[in-house]
Amino acid sequence: MRTAYLEGRSIAALARDHDVSRGAIRTAAAGLLPEYTAVDPGAPAPELAVALDMPGKVADFLSTANLEPSERATPDQGVTVRRGQGYTLRVTAVPAIHRRLLDLCQPLDGTRAPR
Template sequence: MVQTLAAAGELQRDLQRELTYDGLRAAEAKGNKGGRRPAVPADKTDAVRTEYLERRSIAALAREHDVSHGAIRTAVADLMPDHTAIEQEDVPAPEQLVTLDMPGKVADFLRTSELEPAERAVLDQGVTVRRGQGYTLRVSAAPAIHRQLLARCQPLDGTQGVPVVPAQRKARREYENRVGALIE
């Protein structure tokens, strides 16, 4: 009995959610925009933006238009200095740092290899995390650096005259899978 009531309630909830989404899509198709209206009316937005470009402070604009500082910041967000530096110069955004756990056997191999200064710095800044009898090195770097480090590990597969050590090969493949997940 309780299961039947629970199933009926779940069906009702799903139906209500579906109808809500249908209503939102219909409103969007009509051109209605959801959400709260901006505190700075559309007819005053151009004036606020012009005054901001004329070096008026956000506090002064907020007092003059009788709105909060946040409302003024929202109206002029794309004009603020930290927002325009990247967009105006068509410079690609810097890659975000990604933290991956590098198996200890791979880290040991890389520490004995010839590395670029950036790669060496990333390894030196890694945090050692104990794992049973071994360890992993938690490395924070841009995806490009992780790919370079992975390329330097190729000899662990035994392809370049280095004897194959199964544990090292397995560790390299594990790191390869983690780096491969960044690309997807």
């Protein structure tokens, strides 16, 4: 099946020939499909963005903090979610930005940031 795929047979034709779904053929040929082939196999995977809810008190504190442009964009693009009398700010960013913002909020906790 893999040889036939490499010779130019379509996924649909192979699925009909073998009486299986197209998904089964894609799974079998996954390493051969260009969209699943890594450009550099040794390259680290990119960090995916994560959505977190930030308490309003933290968001207010960060609005006055001295943030870098990439850090400033995170709360600025957040979505406000009302919670009773307060609110939370749903922010989406890579984990490194979330960690940096968390470190900046240490004065709210009364502790120092870890080094």
